[in-house]
Amino acid sequence: MDSLKEPPKAAFSWFPGHMKSAWRMLEEQLKEIDVVLFLLDARIPRSCQHPQLLDSLRKRPVEQIWVLNKVDLANPQQTREWAAELRKLHHVVEMQSKSGSGLGALKQPLSAIKDRLAEKRSGRSLLERPLRLMVVGLPNVGKSSMLNRLVGRASAKTGKKPGLTRGKSNWVAGPDGILVRDTPGILYPRIETWPQLSHLTACGNVKADVIPRFEVATILLRRLQELGLQDRLPAPCLSLEELGRKLGFLLKGGIVDEERAAGWLFNQCFDGKLGTITWEPLHEPEQT
Numbered sequence: 001m002d003s004l005k006e007p008p009k010a011a012f013s014w015f016p017g018h019m020k021s022a023w024r025m026l027e028e029q030l031k032e033i034d035v036v037l038f039l040l041d042a043r044i045p046r047s048c049q050h051p052q053l054l055d056s057l058r059k060r061p062v063e064q065i066w067v068l069n070k071v072d073l074a075n076p077q078q079t080r081e082w083a084a085e086l087r088k089l090h091h092v093v094e095m096q097s098k099s100g101s102g103l104g105a106l107k108q109p110l111s112a113i114k115d116r117l118a119e120k121r122s123g124r125s126l127l128e129r130p131l132r133l134m135v136v137g138l139p140n141v142g143k144s145s146m147l148n149r150l151v152g153r154a155s156a157k158t159g160k161k162p163g164l165t166r167g168k169s170n171w172v173a174g175p176d177g178i179l180v181r182d183t184p185g186i187l188y189p190r191i192e193t194w195p196q197l198s199h200l201t202a203c204g205n206v207k208a209d210v211i212p213r214f215e216v217a218t219i220l221l222r223r224l225q226e227l228g229l230q231d232r233l234p235a236p237c238l239s240l241e242e243l244g245r246k247l248g249f250l251l252k253g254g255i256v257d258e259e260r261a262a263g264w265l266f267n268q269c270f271d272g273k274l275g276t277i278t279w280e281p282l283h284e285p286e287q288t
Helices: 017-032 049-056 076-086 103-123 141-150 194-202 213-226 242-245 258-270
Strands: 033-041 063-069 090-094 131-136 171-174 178-181
Touching: 017 049, 017 076, 017 131, 017 141, 033 049, 033 103, 033 141, 033 171, 063 076, 103 131, 131 141, 131 242, 141 171, 141 178, 171 213, 194 213, 213 242, 213 258
Parallel strands: 033 063, 033 131, 063 090, 131 178
Antiparallel strands: 171 178
């Protein structure tokens, strides 16, 4: 494969049975929700916008707060640009749910929504009740960490692998009169392009063992060059063979272990060891 040539259009699908069940459950639970926290990974705000989920939210009278999460791993300037763009249509909060940075900014709109709900119920002679909140998004965008921050304790399992939250979720009571419901991460059924698949892989939203690793890793190497970040690698590399040789990942006979090189690249991207990267800038850099 020529690493400088755009590969054919992808039609990659990874929608296991537990995701189908989770989708049906989410659709049903939306009926009893007051506000949805829609989490986006700040490194890939475009690919995190689940089309089917957005369509479901448009059909229901539920308030939304969009959270650009993991901002510590993204380019700060690009995050500001994305936040400004998304604020044209949504209430947006920039946050790092794992550390809790930005939580104060999130509590302000939640408090305002709670007050509006209480006023509305009072006008209809209904008793006040807790604000019902749901955290949604793709696998591994930080939903469980967000829930734990909102309720002030470790109530949901967190980790680096996508798909840790499965099965029916329960309400978790938090402070200030809120009930929070975590949801399993749900990937959209069909990923249309190779760049999109590659960006989702770099951020851990798709399991690296279910993708065409060679093609995806090669695209990520090229993407680093497009973004002007190739100097963050051990040496400028446009192929896994080059990368593996620079890293010393050799098999018998001096053959490069490209599988190991791909795994190294995926781990470096996911863990932020290549520095802050926004894989999907709002405006693409000009190519020279």
